[in-house]
Amino acid sequence: MDWTYSESPVAIPAELGELHRSTFTALGEPGTWWTGQERSDMVREVRAARECSHCEERSEALVPMAVAGEHTAATSLSAEVVEVVHRVTTDASRITGSWASARIAALDAAPYSEIIGTVAIVNALDVHCKALGLAVAEAPAVVLGEPSRVLPRDVTDTESAYVPQDPDHQNANVRRALTMVPQTLNAFFGLVGRMYSGAAFGDLIWNHRALDRPQVELLAARTSALNECFY
Amino acid sequence: MHHDADVVLALKAVADRLGAAAAQEAAMTCSAFNGLVRVADGIGIQLDEGTEANTRSARVELGLDQFGGATNTEVPEGPDVEAGSVMAMFAADS
Numbered sequence: 611m612d613w614t615y616s617e618s619p620v621a622i623p624a625e626l627g628e629l630h631r632s633t634f635t636a637l638g639e640p641g642t643w644w645t646g647q648e649r650s651d652m653v654r655e656v657r658a659a660r661e662c663s664h665c666e667e668r669s670e671a672l673v674p675m676a677v678a679g680e681h682t683a684a685t686s687l688s689a690e691v692v693e694v695v696h697r698v699t700t701d702a703s704r705i706t707g708s709w710a711s712a713r714i715a716a717l718d719a720a721p722y723s724e725i726i727g728t729v730a731i732v733n734a735l736d737v738h739c740k741a742l743g744l745a746v747a748e749a750p751a752v753v754l755g756e757p758s759r760v761l762p763r764d765v766t767d768t769e770s771a772y773v774p775q776d777p778d779h780q781n782a783n784v785r786r787a788l789t790m791v792p793q794t795l796n797a798f799f800g801l802v803g804r805m806y807s808g809a810a811f812g813d814l815i816w817n818h819r820a821l822d823r824p825q826v827e828l829l830a831a832r833t834s835a836l837n838e839c840f841y
Numbered sequence: 842m843h844h845d846a847d848v849v850l851a852l853k854a855v856a857d858r859l860g861a862a863a864a865q866e867a868a869m870t871c872s873a874f875n876g877l878v879r880v881a882d883g884i885g886i887q888l889d890e891g892t893e894a895n896t897r898s899a900r901v902e903l904g905l906d907q908f909g910g911a912t913n914t915e916v917p918e919g920p921d922v923e924a925g926s927v928m929a930m931f932a933a934d935s
Contacts, residue, residue: 619853620861626869694883702882704909710885726883734876741868743849771913772885784877787884798880805873820862821870829870835903839878840910841886 611739611747618742626804633801634735637728638750642760642793643721646752649728651685652695653749656732658684659696669701675709690716691725698729703838710772719773720761720790727794734802758793765790784841806830881910888914894922 613631615622638650659665662682668674674697683692694713697705714722736746765774776789788795803811806826810816816823834841856864880886887893893914898921900906906916 619849620856620865620868622865698879698883702879705882705885706909706912707885710883723884726880729883730876730879733879734872737875738868738872740845741848741852741872743845743852770887772883783886783889784881787880787886798876802873802876805869806877819866820860821866825863826866826870829867830874833871833874834878835905837875837878838908838910839881840905840908840914841878841881841888 611745613747615742615744617744620742622742629801629804630735630738633731633797634747635750636797637731639753640755640757641724641728642791643718643724643757644728645757646755648687648691650749650752651687652691652725652728653732654684655687655692655695656699656729656736657746658682659699662696662700665696665700674701674704694722694725695729698726699733703840707772714772723773723788723790724794727788727791727798731798731801734805738805762790762792885910885913897921 613627613634614624615627634653637653638646640646641649644652659681664677664679664681667679668677671677681689681692681696683689685692687695690713694717697709710722717725739746762776764776764778766777767774768777770783771787773790775786777786779786779789785799788798807816808818810818814823816826819826821829852864852868855867893916897916897919900916905911
């Protein structure tokens with residue numbers, strides 16, 4: 611896959627392609643809690659989840675966790691990490707507090723948060739490729755190094771999410787969701803912020819795009835509904 | 842279930858009707874929200890206070906309160922509430 615989107619049926623702005631390339635490439639670099647190898651492997655697991663028979667059986671089940679079996683993993687990531695990557699990719703809307711608590715007990719909240727943000731980035735970029743009829747990019751090249759393991763001082767258990775948050779972080783709750791992992795938060799919102807509103811999020815009338823704001827919000831709402839996302 | 846070819850046909854239909862730039866933006870928006878929903882559900886965030894208060898009847902009508910993620914938000918029964926804080930989320934980024 612060429613991040614210039616030269617094969618796309620509609621022209622993609624060069625700066626958007628560059629943003630996609632840099633965001634995706636950075637997933638092969640050390641993160642806050644995971645190495646570049648582990649993060650690149652998470653990319654592979656997102657793709658494996660879409661072909662995973664266990665995920666498919668769970669998605670069709672009334673109670674997903676009642677389905678016994680194992681994921682079809684593509685990497686040597688731990689079973690807990692594979693569970694998070696696959697579940698968030700294929701059945702995120704039915705994640706429960708008890709499921710998240712069990713994963714967080716095993717992984718800790720900040721590493722869990724980084725996985726969530728990483729999986730979200732990969733899904734956004736992969737869906738973009740799919741919408742254009744293009745193959746997804748190979749998992750990013752691994753950059754050696756250690757995770758920074760820096761925990762922000764301002765996060766606290768607000769009981770408003772599965773993981774601690776920065777209660778002073780402004781705007782919508784989704785902007786606060788990844789405050790436990792600022793590197794991932796910045797990568798994710800640098801990406802989807804550009805793809806959604808650009809710098810015009812606070813403006814109710816948009817004149818900077820081919821679509822106006824009601825059209826964009828209709829697409830956003832329909833996409834969220836298809837994903838059965840309450841938020 | 843849509844197949845990849847259907848998606849591209851839909852994209853081309855949008856391009857024919859609204860222009861290539863609109864089609865590109867549609868693809869971009871849907872892609873962004875395929876990421877956002879996973880952050881929201883994976884982290885278990887609550888509906889913003891003003892939005893919750895102002896959308897009660899619409900959520901019931903549309904069945905949105907039946908989505909799994911609704912359990913993360915305390916949803917009082919009752920009619921919509923005029924919520925002045927609904928605009929707070931549109932404030933400038935911190």
